[in-house]
Amino acid sequence: MNPASTKCKLVILISGGGSNLQSFIDAIETGNLNAEIAAVFCNKPSAFGLTRAANAGIPTEVIDHTTYDNRDSFDRVLMDRISHYSPDLIILAGFMRILTPRFVHNFRGQLLNIHPSLLPKYPGLNTHQRALDAGDKQAGATVHFVTEELDGGPAIVQSRVSIEPLDTVETLASKILAEEHKIFPLAAQWFAEGRLQLEDNYAALDNQQLPPGGEKISG
Numbered sequence: 439m440n441p442a443s444t445k446c447k448l449v450i451l452i453s454g455g456g457s458n459l460q461s462f463i464d465a466i467e468t469g470n471l472n473a474e475i476a477a478v479f480c481n482k483p484s485a486f487g488l489t490r491a492a493n494a495g496i497p498t499e500v501i502d503h504t505t506y507d508n509r510d511s512f513d514r515v516l517m518d519r520i521s522h523y524s525p526d527l528i529i530l531a532g533f534m535r536i537l538t539p540r541f542v543h544n545f546r547g548q549l550l551n552i553h554p555s556l557l558p559k560y561p562g563l564n565t566h567q568r569a570l571d572a573g574d575k576q577a578g579a580t581v582h583f584v585t586e587e588l589d590g591g592p593a594i595v596q597s598r599v600s601i602e603p604l605d606t607v608e609t610l611a612s613k614i615l616a617e618e619h620k621i622f623p624l625a626a627q628w629f630a631e632g633r634l635q636l637e638d639n640y641a642a643l644d645n646q647q648l649p650p651g652g653e654k655i656s657g
């Protein structure tokens with residue numbers, strides 16, 4: 439999408455601690471991601487991720503969802519404020535809000551999310567407990583384009599970790615989070631290089647349709 443000399447303009451949406459936000463800040467600083475973060479949006483005024491952004495000199499905007507009557511009114515304001523920055527790519531880095539179809543349609547092909555499971559397994563919440571309860575041997579994280587279907591957009595890249603006999607929800611979450619910090623900026627870099635696109639119903643890398651689950655990387 440962007441010439442090599444042009445930085446991809448990002449807007450990052452968070453709701454909590456912002457560890458994935460930090461992975462983007464770090465990737466930009468080390469030169470692994472040719473991008474700039476134009477702004478960080480958050481729906482929770484007390485989120486620590488806002489401190490991370492401020493420490494990095496990144497503008498922040500808080501749009502508290504609890505002050506809106508419904509999802510549509512919140513999303514309309516969020517969409518308007520994001521459009522003010524004219525981003526190339528919008529990163530959902532632990533943004534704990536289900537976006538309306540109107541919002542998703544408006545930014546189609548520009549929305550990336552990361553989900554802590556090997557999609558299409560375990561969309562939604564409690565992914566680590568569900569993997570443990572099922573007796574799975576592997577778990578992981580998936581970066582995907584956002585579509586109207588919750589956690590159902592075409593996968594881009596997936597990293598796997600082994601589930602050990604003594605793993606708990608906490609230990610598994612920690613292992614997977616470390617993988618998230620690797621593959622999320624990687625997917626954004628592919629987009630920044632013009633190599634990654636959302637087609638009608640699939641993700642394409644280097645003009646080739648990605649397989650179900652996306653590119654596979656072992657943690």
